[in-house]
Amino acid sequence: MAGEVELEEVGTVLQVGDGIARIHGLSKVQANEMVEFENGVKGIVLNLEEDNVGVVLLGPSEGIKEGETVKRTKKIASIDVGEGLLGRVVNTLGEPIDGKGPITGEKYNMPLERKAPGVIFRQPVNEPLQTG
Known part of the structure; x- marks a missing residue:
């Protein structure tokens, strides 16, 4: 109005x-x-x-x-995520900075901070990750 x-x-x-x-x-x-x-x-x-x-x-x-x-x-604070983000370089706001144009495909808006899933819902660790 x-x-x-x-x-x-x-x-x-x-x-x-x-x-x-x-x-x-x-x-x-x-x-x-x-x-x-x-x-x-x-x-x-x-x-x-x-x-x-x-x-x-x-x-x-x-x-x-x-x-x-x-x-x-x-x-x-949130960021759009989806398969189109794979292999891309983005800034802290999720905006592309790699010169490849806008991020395409289906996107889901997710908060930057969220509660981790409970232990029951997580997949077990089958292979240790060596970090050095």
Whole structure:
């Protein structure tokens, strides 16, 4: 409907460095939720503290400055998966970076963090994997 206003919850960058940003003001944000910075870089909320949250950056931190705003996306971090992803090189957001064009085929959206299946549902280990 025309004239409707959509409110966004935004926070402020307190500190940024080493791929982590501290954000104040996102009181309703969830763990593993994606947030977006002013320059378009996305991040995943990991540490929920009383007065700020810790965000792992999924892009370069050079363009992010203290005092800038950060907005919630209200989406839990996820990636599209499917057979078309096999043999491809993707970035942290699942976007192709190998120059072979878009990923095709049927895709399923899966959360980045999810509970492992119970022991009963797992296949037994028949051959050990040597890791060095």
